Amino acid sequence: MSAVKAITSDDFARFSEYFYRKTGIHFDDSKRYFVDRRLTDRISATDSHDFNTYFRLLRLNPSGSETQVLTNLMTVNETYFFREAYQFDCLTDFILAEVVRYKRAGDPIRVWSMPCSSGEEPYSIAIHLMEKWAQIDRYEVEIFGSDIDTTILASAQTGIYSPRSVQGVPPNQMKKYFTKLRDGNWQICQDLRDSVEFVRTNLNEPADLSRFSRIDVIFCRNLLIYFDDMSRRAAAEAFYETMSPGAFICLGHSESMSRISSLFKVRRFGSTIVYQKPLPGEASA
Structure with a gap:
């Protein structure tokens, strides 16, 4: 097969x-390579020969499957358990105490991790709630994990992680929630795998967002840095x-x-800054 022509600036x-x-x-010129x-x-994998042929395939593919394949390749998935754990402490020490004040008996508490990558964040939330929140048994907690990358979501559902990914998990929690596999990796227990609902979500697609309502806590960490100002505002409004x-x-x-x-209102709990949707009658400032 002949070499693919270089991608031009156009x-x-x-x-x-x-x-x-x-x-x-948004990709600027610094992301060209x-x-x-x-x-x-x-272009090579689809036998398209050149950019124009491939771009036509990308735009006209009725199922959108090629766009999804390319999206999976273009997104970055680098994370580990208990990343920026101070926010999990804030969740159990402060945030949930405010959330439950407005809950009626039987109301679920909904926590959404977006993007969830390979699942470390939503599973970390589940473990932290089990270990640190004394009221966990009094409420039905629903945890959602979303990402635009379907391949990484499939990985999240298996719950298998490298030693590097789990190095921040305390030994007692490793013993309690993980099983070591023959290849040296670790798999999170079935109960926790069942506790997180993973769903492919694109913030630019209203149909994807329509399944989410009455969310109480969102973790959206290190996603908006890849957006421009207009996309950030649209994402904030969607959330x-x-x-x-x-x-x-x-x-x-x-x-x-x-x-x-x-x-949103700016809220500070100790040294942690989070943002709150105002209650009816409250101002955001």
Whole structure:
């Protein structure tokens, strides 16, 4: 097979605009090598010969399957258990105490991890709640894990992790919740695998978001850094619509909702900053 022609600047611009409309993820020129390499690989894999042929396939594929394959390749999935654990402490020490004040008997508490990557974050939340929240048995807790990458979601559902991924899990919790496999990896127990509902979600697709409602806590950490200002605002508004009044959203340490949207109240618990959807009659400021 002949070599694929180099991706031109015009090709890159056309693809970047298409991918942005589909996902909200913005690629600038600093990502040229990363994007070009993956485009070239898919051009070869689909026998498209050149960018124009492949781009036609990408746009006109009725099932959207090729767009999903490329999306899986273009997204970054690097995480580990109990990453930025101070926010999990904030969840059990402060946030949930406020959330339950507005719950009636039998109401579920809904926690959403987006993006959840290979599952470390939602499973960390589940373990932390089991270990640190004294009221866990009084409420039905529903945990959702979402990502745009279908391959990584399939990995999350298996719950198998490398020693590096679980190195932050305390030994007693490793013994309690994990089983060591013959290849040296670790698998999280079936009960915890069953406790998280994983679902493919694209924040740019209203149909994907329609399944989420009355969410009480969202962990959206290190996603919005890949968006431009317009996509960040749209994401903030989408999250806002899925949340219960008084619900909270936790961002990554380098992200600030105050620079994105005025919809949320800034809340500080100790040294941890989170953002809250105002209750009826409250102002966001």
